[in-house]
Amino acid sequence: MxxxxxxxxxxxxxxxxxxxxxxxxxxxxxxxxxxxxxxxxxxxxxxxxxxxxxxxxxxxxxxxxxxxxxxxxxxxxxxxxxxxxxxxxxxxxxxxxxxxxxxxxxxxxxxxxxxxxxxxxxxxxxxxxxxxxxxxxxxxxxxxxxxxxxxxxxxxxxxxxxxxxxxxxxxxxxxxxxxxxxxxxxxxxxxxxxxxxxxxxxxxxxxxxxxxxxxxxxxxxLPVKTKAKPPRPEFRVVALVEGSGEHAGKVLIRQRPQEGLLARMWELPHVQVPQSRSGRLPDEPAMDILAGALLEEGITARPTGYMMDAEHTFSHIHWNLQVYSCREEELTLAAETKAVYTLEHEVEDAEPIHRWICEEDMARYAFPNVFLKIIREYFNGKQTAG
DNA sequence: AATACGGGGAG
DNA sequence: CTCCCAGTATT
The missing domain is CATH 1.10.340.30 (Hypothetical protein; domain 2)
Known part of the structure; x- marks a missing residue:
């Protein structure tokens, strides 16, 4: 033929x-x-x-x-x-x-x-x-x-x-x-x-x-195909901030930048940390870094303890996430902390947009799967405990 | 031509 | 776990 x-x-x-x-x-x-x-x-x-x-x-x-x-x-x-x-x-x-x-x-x-x-x-x-x-x-x-x-x-x-x-x-x-x-x-x-x-x-x-x-x-x-490079690992420390006072029962989210990875979607506040030799960062330094990062972003909250780990693989990056529970500070204390902080540091421009949301509000914001999982876990735990 | 850009399914 | 899947935009 x-x-x-x-x-x-x-x-x-x-x-x-x-x-x-x-x-x-x-x-x-x-x-x-x-x-x-x-x-x-x-x-x-x-x-x-x-x-x-x-x-x-x-x-x-x-x-x-x-x-x-x-x-x-x-x-x-x-x-x-x-x-x-x-x-x-x-x-x-x-x-x-x-x-x-x-x-x-x-x-x-x-x-x-x-x-x-x-x-x-x-x-x-x-x-x-x-x-x-x-x-x-x-x-x-x-x-x-x-x-x-x-x-x-x-x-x-x-x-x-x-x-x-x-x-x-x-x-x-x-x-x-x-x-x-x-x-x-x-x-x-x-x-x-x-x-x-x-x-x-x-x-x-x-x-x-x-x-x-x-x-x-x-x-x-067949077919013959060159295989992709493995994703590079990244370590990030994440804050699940519980609101106080008028924000009681709510958690803090922020919107991602206009361009790039997961552009304009919503997420939990977090910060990338350098990869230590052993991989994950111990809780103490992780919470210290997180506390500083929150302040830097104008968020008056402090980490209270470890919550969970999460992982997420993109095609080119592998995220290792360490999530910490954080507590929003009371208004007067918050104002004081913020005042002292702004005296000692340059004020950031182009701060990200933040929102306090309850469980029902999740229906109105688009999250990548990994944050959806963490936030749902939090609200489920709340329901069980309460 | 090389890199950025998510998430699931199969074994 | 590991491996596989493989379009478009940007540079």
């Missing part, structure tokens, strides 16, 4: 398989370009099972492009809370404003306009154009590269841009006339259900008999 025949076989049998085996997914129930766009953004780096409940909540809260464009950013982040890569949510709303402004609220169907949307790159542009509008554009994600690298025995590193470009050209050749939507989804569906990263289910694969990697017995060692 020559290569042309191998390609034809692949396209025909894969498409046939998909039409009988495709999953019933929420964004497949209508051909609504907005639904497809939202789902594709959510599905970046994220599994289908994780996305489904978020997708339902998101569409219920923001049924149309215009609803999303007009919403407060904090509402959008709250809806994305726990899903990760929050720049996707911020960019999606920016793009919704672009669509409202320049395309009358209708998702554009030309390559130039779709690609110009914030957060839409080569993959997502191809996915929206093909899935929503049946345009013969490639949508090459990790699933597609895995399937193609095996079937055609492509041993180039898939992390290289040149490899992805090659795959895009290949997909354009493979798309059956007029079937871009189903074919691109078929490619990804095969990668998700059959041609899996580890122990692929070759015996149920519709194109196994002409799969080059399978015929060579090397399907498990």
């Amino acid at each position: 020559n290569q042309t025949e191998q390609k034809k076989f692949f396209s025909q049998h894969l498409l046939e398989w998909y039409m009988h085996n495709k999953r019933d997914l929420p964004w497949r129930r209508h051909r609504n370009p907005y639904y497809i766009w939202v789902s594709e953004i959510m599905l970046q780096q994220t599994r289908v099972d994780t996305v489904i409940p978020y997708f339902h909540r998101f569409i219920e809260r923001f049924p149309t492009v215009e609803d999303l464009a007009d919403a407060p950013e904090q509402d959008v982040l709250k809806c994305w809370e726990g899903l990760g890569y929050y720049s996707r949510a911020r960019n999606l709303q920016t793009a919704a404003k672009q669509v409202k402004e320049h395309h009358g609220g209708q998702v554009p169907d030309d390559k130039q306009s779709v690609f110009a949307l914030k957060g839409v790159g080569p993959y997502t542009a191809g996915a929206v154009l093909s899935i929503a509008f049946n345009k013969p554009e490639p949508a090459v994600d990790g699933n597609v590269m895995r399937v193609l690298s095996r079937y055609f025995l492509i041993e180039e590193d898939i992390m290289k841009g040149s490899t992805r470009s090659f795959m895009e050209g290949l997909v354009v050749e493979l798309i059956p006339e007029g079937r871009a939507s189903d074919f691109n989804q078929a490619l990804m569906e095969l990668g998700a259900l059959v041609c899996t990263p580890k122990s692929p289910h070759c015996l149920t694969c519709p194109v196994m008999e002409h799969c080059s990697a399978r015929l060579e017995g090397v399907e498990e060692s």
Whole structure:
């Protein structure tokens, strides 16, 4: 069998398989370009099972492009809370404003306009154009590269841009006339259900008999991919400040900076500490550093004791968190402490925004998972103790 | 071309 | 535990 025949076989049998085996997914129930766009953004780096409940909540809260464009950013982040890569949510709303402004609220169907949307790159542009509008554009994600690298025995590193470009050209050749939507989804569906990263289910694969990697017995060692650097460790000391007086029963949170990691989300006040040789810092110096950091931030509270440890791994950083209970100082004492402190130190500019919140208020602020876990633990403990 | 940017699932 | 997943923006 020559290569042309191998390609034809692949396209025909894969498409046939998909039409009988495709999953019933929420964004497949209508051909609504907005639904497809939202789902594709959510599905970046994220599994289908994780996305489904978020997708339902998101569409219920923001049924149309215009609803999303007009919403407060904090509402959008709250809806994305726990899903990760929050720049996707911020960019999606920016793009919704672009669509409202320049395309009358209708998702554009030309390559130039779709690609110009914030957060839409080569993959997502191809996915929206093909899935929503049946345009013969490639949508090459990790699933597609895995399937193609095996079937055609492509041993180039898939992390290289040149490899992805090659795959895009290949997909354009493979798309059956007029079937871009189903074919691109078929490619990804095969990668998700059959041609899996580890122990692929070759015996149920519709194109196994002409799969080059399978015929060579090397399907498990493809695709070739350089592995990522391990995340660097960081140690941080965190304050769970319990309010006094008018803030009784509340805890103190602050908003993260406008840019960078977890931008504009909310968190517990904390400070990074140098990594000691033994790893974690003993309680005494940790609480001392924390006390100074709180004062520096204009918070009149003092650490009272150890509460818990928490860990969180981002793709590039590993956080080791030591959480300490702290107590807000009474007003008169606080004023005195603050007065003495400001006499001895330069006053900080650009202080972060702080809020005192009770358990119910958590529904109105978007937190990264690790702080959600700590704050919930605190309120649960309160409930049990009280 | 290299780095920043979250969070889950499988074994 | 360890390993895997892998799009877009920025520089």
